[in-house]
Amino acid sequence: MVEPGDPTRGQFTFDAGRLCLDFVNTVQFRPFTDRLELINTYDDLLAWARQATIITSDEATALAAAAQKQRRSALDALAQARTLRESTYAIFSSRAAGLPAQEADLRTLNRAVGQAMAHAGLIPTGPGFEWGWPDTVPELDRVSWWVARSAAELLTSSVLTLVRECAGYDCGRLFMDATKNRSRRWCDMRTCGNRAKSRRHHERRRAAGLGRRPTG
Numbered sequence: 001m002v003e004p005g006d007p008t009r010g011q012f013t014f015d016a017g018r019l020c021l022d023f024v025n026t027v028q029f030r031p032f033t034d035r036l037e038l039i040n041t042y043d044d045l046l047a048w049a050r051q052a053t054i055i056t057s058d059e060a061t062a063l064a065a066a067a068q069k070q071r072r073s074a075l076d077a078l079a080q081a082r083t084l085r086e087s088t089y090a091i092f093s094s095r096a097a098g099l100p101a102q103e104a105d106l107r108t109l110n111r112a113v114g115q116a117m118a119h120a121g122l123i124p125t126g127p128g129f130e131w132g133w134p135d136t137v138p139e140l141d142r143v144s145w146w147v148a149r150s151a152a153e154l155l156t157s158s159v160l161t162l163v164r165e166c167a168g169y170d171c172g173r174l175f176m177d178a179t180k181n182r183s184r185r186w187c188d189m190r191t192c193g194n195r196a197k198s199r200r201h202h203e204r205r206r207a208a209g210l211g212r213r214p215t216g
């Protein structure tokens with residue numbers, strides 16, 4: 001768990017290629033029970049959304065104030081966002097492995113998509129319009145709506161086949177494979193890719209009887 005004041009708190013990466021996958025990646029070392037959770041409070045959720053630029057600073061201020069007044073609802077919104085994140089992970093992870101999605105995960109995502117659509121509307125942007133949430137007072141669940149919409153768009157798109165799960169044994173991060181020959185295996189060559197290479201190196205050395213510690 002990240003303790004308050006920890007320097008990693010509130011620092012998120014946005015390199016997966018899609019918003020919904022970046023949100024999935026707010027859990028690190030996912031295969032382990034002592035995995036690292038980066039969204040521990042409703043404020044963390046707002047910090048992520050601010051960094052993702054899906055809410056303005058005015059909206060973040062309004063939502064933080066609303067969360068102070070409605071603590072129970074903010075905790076529910078946080079729990080809902082994390083449940084949505086785990087189902088989103090499960091659906092894309094299964095897809096990357098060529099497996100079908102579990103019904104329960106699809107139900108969770110569909111519920112969030114339904115809520116997002118119920119609040120969706122058109123917002124004028126200069127000469128045109130775009131889909132968004134025109135509520136003048138933003139709802140506490142708004143971050144989940146963005147994630148649900150991003151996941152739904154990716155799941156129904158032709159680039160769904162490019163979703164990958166990092167091959168690092170302890171990682172579980174998802175990303176879009178933008179390489180020409182569709183051969184990307186690691187979320188990051190500098191971390192998981194390098195670790196895998198050095199593991200292979202040690203395994204080869206062990207198999208060859210090298211690298212043993214002197215016994216006496």
Ligand SMILES: [Zn+2]
Binds near residue numbers: 172173186187188
């Ligand atoms: Zn990785």
